[in-house]
Amino acid sequence: MIDRLLTKIQTLQNPTVVGLDPTYSMIPTFIKEEMLERYGRTPKAVAEMFIKFNKAIIDEVYDLIPSVKPQIAMYEEYGLEGLRAYMETCEYAKSKGLIVIGDIKRGDIASTAAAYAGHIAGVDIEGEHFDLWQEDAVTLNPYMGFDGIEPFIEACNKQDKGLFILVKTSNPSSSEIQDLLVDGMPIYDKTADLVSKWGELTMGDMGYSRVGAVVGATHKEQGTELRARMPHTFFLVPGYGAQGGTAENLKGFFDKDGLGSIVNSSRGIIAAYKNDTEFGERDFAKASRKAVIAMRNDLQGVMG
Numbered sequence: 001m002i003d004r005l006l007t008k009i010q011t012l013q014n015p016t017v018v019g020l021d022p023t024y025s026m027i028p029t030f031i032k033e034e035m036l037e038r039y040g041r042t043p044k045a046v047a048e049m050f051i052k053f054n055k056a057i058i059d060e061v062y063d064l065i066p067s068v069k070p071q072i073a074m075y076e077e078y079g080l081e082g083l084r085a086y087m088e089t090c091e092y093a094k095s096k097g098l099i100v101i102g103d104i105k106r107g108d109i110a111s112t113a114a115a116y117a118g119h120i121a122g123v124d125i126e127g128e129h130f131d132l133w134q135e136d137a138v139t140l141n142p143y144m145g146f147d148g149i150e151p152f153i154e155a156c157n158k159q160d161k162g163l164f165i166l167v168k169t170s171n172p173s174s175s176e177i178q179d180l181l182v183d184g185m186p187i188y189d190k191t192a193d194l195v196s197k198w199g200e201l202t203m204g205d206m207g208y209s210r211v212g213a214v215v216g217a218t219h220k221e222q223g224t225e226l227r228a229r230m231p232h233t234f235f236l237v238p239g240y241g242a243q244g245g246t247a248e249n250l251k252g253f254f255d256k257d258g259l260g261s262i263v264n265s266s267r268g269i270i271a272a273y274k275n276d277t278e279f280g281e282r283d284f285a286k287a288s289r290k291a292v293i294a295m296r297n298d299l300q301g302v303m304g
Contacts, residue, residue: 001136002204002212002234005099006259009067010109013302014296015259017101017236018061018288019266020070020089022050026271028281047081050074053284056091057270060285062096067099067136068300069101069236069264090134097138101164101236107141109150110154114151120162121155137162139214139236141189146231149198149211156202163211165195168226170216170239188222189229208234208260215253217245217263224252227260235261240295241268247298258303 009015024032027049035052039045057070075086106116119138122131140149142165142242155161168178168188178188184271192213199209209232215223217239227235235253239245240263253261273279273287 001099001156001160001209002208003206005162005234005262006204006206006208007064008099009259009262012064012066012296013300014065014292015254015262015299016065016292016295017067017069017262017264018057018065018269019103019264020054020057020068020093020270020290021074021103021266022053022270023074024049025049026267026274027053028273028284030282043078043081046078047075047085050082050085051088053270054085055092056285057288058093058096058098059090060289061094061269062098062291064292064296065098067101067262068093068101069266071103071266084180087133094134094136095278100134101162102135102138105139105141105166107143109144109147112146117151117155120152121159122135131159135161136166137210137212139164139166141166142194146194146198153198153201153211161210164214164234164236165191165211167191167199167213168197168215168219168222168263170218170245172218174216181226187198188226192226192233194229196233199233203232208232212236214238215261217249217253220249221250223250227252227255230257236265237261239264250299251302251304254303256304263295264300265291269295 007304030051031052035045071087075082082259093100102119106147119133119135122129133146140163179186189266197214212234215226215235217237269288269291272291273284276287279287
């Protein structure tokens, strides 16, 4: 997974990942009306809204970006129909050649962790293998230590999948835990050292591990320090745009070759039509394409 991701970023000269995190309020009125008329005021109607919305955006941007990152919580809110929309979105993105990062933020131990690892390991039923979720990588919470990570490492090696483990997140209150000092060192640095160690168990061929780190764009100094601390760890960088992260913040997140990070934008791309006077609701996907191009150009200025 990591080598495929690096190759796509190099080919496209674009480290942008589009966060497919739809909410009901984001959906254009004409799509809402169509699905409510067809399916009533039901979870199925919302699921179909999300599917149509996501597919239209994917169709407009797949040739520009290496990856998408659907956030599963936005879909789980609507129960089984929502999960169907999530899985159909992942499958469609894969059919367009995109690398799919499932933002699932799981974190548990023992048999529970092994079951969660099915997101990337798939399942075997009487000799038949099923990759049900169609995800190339997932996000994980490291709070329970290696017991919660180990089942996923096996999937990384067997299925060429990847992980992005929370190290220094973009939300303001991350400092309440992640910046606490232990033996004079912030917890995020201790977590970074663990992630680097775990990553040695599943290295790609291009210098980066299949075990990556989530490092928020809103933490310029910490991100620069972590890049030096984790030279073989690929970063998934949330917080660009709507959360206040800028391209200028990210200079130190990239390596000397302009690689090492993939930068997420969700609302800034998928809801771009709401703030773009050039495009109306019916051209929402074209507004997303324009936003991706602007973000690509912005990031290229600091990649080196």
